[in-house]
Amino acid sequence: MNNFIKALYADLLHRIDVVVSDIKSMEHHQDIKDRFIADTLNQFALIRNELQSALDTGVLEIDIFSGNNLFRFNRVHREFKAIHSYRYLAIKNYKEPEIFFYQVISQIYSEHRISALPPIVSTISNHDYYYWAVPYFEIIALPSGEEHSLLNLPDMYHEIGHLLHSMFGGKSCEVSASVIDKHFAKEIVRVIDDGTAIHFQETLELAKYLWQASWLEEFSCDLVGTYMTGASYAWTNLKLLSTGHGSTKIFEYSQSHPADEARMRIIILMLEKLGLTNDKTRVETAWKVFLKDTEVFKPTDYALLYPQKLLQHIVDEFFAFYQNADLASHPELLHKGVNSISCLLNNAWDTAQTNPGNYFNYEIDSINQLRAAFGLAKI
Amino acid sequence: MSDFSLLYKKYNSVSNLTNDLNNSVITLKRRRVSTIKANNEKHPKLAVTEDEVAKANSLLLAILSLLDSFYKEQDTKNELYELMDNAMFQNQILKNVIFKSDITNTLVKLKSNKDLTEKDLINIDKFISILDNEAAVLFRKLRTSRG
Numbered sequence A: 001m002n003n004f005i006k007a008l009y010a011d012l013l014h015r016i017d018v019v020v021s022d023i024k025s026m027e028h029h030q031d032i033k034d035r036f037i038a039d040t041l042n043q044f045a046l047i048r049n050e051l052q053s054a055l056d057t058g059v060l061e062i063d064i065f066s067g068n069n070l071f072r073f074n075r076v077h078r079e080f081k082a083i084h085s086y087r088y089l090a091i092k093n094y095k096e097p098e099i100f101f102y103q104v105i106s107q108i109y110s111e112h113r114i115s116a117l118p119p120i121v122s123t124i125s126n127h128d129y130y131y132w133a134v135p136y137f138e139i140i141a142l143p144s145g146e147e148h149s150l151l152n153l154p155d156m157y158h159e160i161g162h163l164l165h166s167m168f169g170g171k172s173c174e175v176s177a178s179v180i181d182k183h184f185a186k187e188i189v190r191v192i193d194d195g196t197a198i199h200f201q202e203t204l205e206l207a208k209y210l211w212q213a214s215w216l217e218e219f220s221c222d223l224v225g226t227y228m229t230g231a232s233y234a235w236t237n238l239k240l241l242s243t244g245h246g247s248t249k250i251f252e253y254s255q256s257h258p259a260d261e262a263r264m265r266i267i268i269l270m271l272e273k274l275g276l277t278n279d280k281t282r283v284e285t286a287w288k289v290f291l292k293d294t295e296v297f298k299p300t301d302y303a304l305l306y307p308q309k310l311l312q313h314i315v316d317e318f319f320a321f322y323q324n325a326d327l328a329s330h331p332e333l334l335h336k337g338v339n340s341i342s343c344l345l346n347n348a349w350d351t352a353q354t355n356p357g358n359y360f361n362y363e364i365d366s367i368n369q370l371r372a373a374f375g376l377a378k379i
Numbered sequence B: 001m002s003d004f005s006l007l008y009k010k011y012n013s014v015s016n017l018t019n020d021l022n023n024s025v026i027t028l029k030r031r032r033v034s035t036i037k038a039n040n041e042k043h044p045k046l047a048v049t050e051d052e053v054a055k056a057n058s059l060l061l062a063i064l065s066l067l068d069s070f071y072k073e074q075d076t077k078n079e080l081y082e083l084m085d086n087a088m089f090q091n092q093i094l095k096n097v098i099f100k101s102d103i104t105n106t107l108v109k110l111k112s113n114k115d116l117t118e119k120d121l122i123n124i125d126k127f128i129s130i131l132d133n134e135a136a137v138l139f140r141k142l143r144t145s146r147g
Helices: A002-025 A035-057 A063-092 A096-111 A154-167 A171-193 A197-229 A231-244 A260-273 A277-291 A308-324 A330-335 A341-354 A356-373 B003-033 B037-042 B050-072 B079-083 B087-094 B097-111 B118-144
Strands: A120-125 A132-134 A139-143
Touching: A002 A035, A002 A063, A035 A063, A063 A120, A063 A139, A063 B003, A063 B118, A096 A120, A096 A154, A096 A341, A132 A154, A139 A154, A154 A197, A154 A231, A171 A197, A171 A308, A197 A231, A197 A260, A197 A308, A197 A330, A197 A341, A231 A260, A231 A277, A231 A341, A260 A277, A260 A308, A330 A341, A341 A356, B003 B050, B003 B079, B003 B118, B050 B079, B050 B087, B050 B097, B050 B118, B079 B118, B087 B097, B087 B118, B097 B118
Parallel strands: A120 A139
Antiparallel strands: A132 A139
């Protein structure tokens, strides 16, 4: 067994060396040359040292360590696969779209005064996997070909929201987290006292857990999107839930995401908080049409899950935190007359809705103007 | 709007727990085998320092206390709550009365700074095995659940 485990370690060491050698032999664009490449090589070096150190100490030679050596191998192997899939692949794939998106995200960070280095944006995703982000890998992934479109781009701000949530350690909704936890604890006591626990306690226990595990972060990312891009985020969200789920499923929630109905409600609350009254009315009017006839699909216990007062609490705390952190909102950029990416996205949604026949030309022209401003060739 | 971020967070949490436990057990086993002259002569780097042993004991105490708390109350804020859907965790850790009693005894020894026996370490290895299994499950989901 020991020889077999040593073979596993040797194989993985070789794989790491091959990938590291490949990265070192490539010409890298200046956007990723220093930080992203150096960090990736460092991550490979850390797992390589761990394997080499195990070989050097002699623990691979002694039977009582067999299980522990395998557990270590399994974890390091997973680390290797993760770095390979989410960093090495992004490095290999760093081409024209990535160069364009790095310019876009750098401008977004600058416009909203986000004092952090922007992540790498890679088009290694597709339309099924859509947009995703992992703070640890400093990467936002978008579907291949996304550089030709504007109407999904507000969702990149949602992914930026995940990075900001990690950067701020969840402090933008810290008080809300506690308020929500107490609310559900009280609700559980209430249903036990009034004899309805058999119907509602399980749902409330699950909701109490999911609010803390994932829902609150997702809501805060929706608020980042709305705070920074205004109504365009609401339209993109409506597009996503219309095409992805449809009106029959807007009350369904998952381990990772709260129900779409509640997400639209919190987005509308943020539009109101931002003073974007006309935008709020337009979005709300469209949303009410969408909501027509959905009541029959609403589960009986749904009203317990996302009380309006909790959503309002999150919005108020988030807004105060972001203002205090001096992060620029979409209305601020609008009032200052900044030709921002968020204004471009709002114009894109306005044009697509008021003049759909001309939208194709508008979108190409807008993207080419943006590319020209970045010193990039037309598409 | 991605399941990926949540899954990665869960995976990372379970993976870190596994790693801390495994490294701690390796350290305590290294101390044990390095006292055997033949091993020490053949593998002089096997020996560990007292600081490394103290760190290993401290990590084991923290993680087994987490498990002990979870036995008492299955709090959603406990890191081990991530494993509630894992059948092996349910059957072999939570519902296994003998294992629970053994872990409680191990925890008593750690709290009173007593050396752990081979049996203690074998029990912790069982727990690591289940955590490693859950980490593998979460990692597989990670690869298919972006979006």
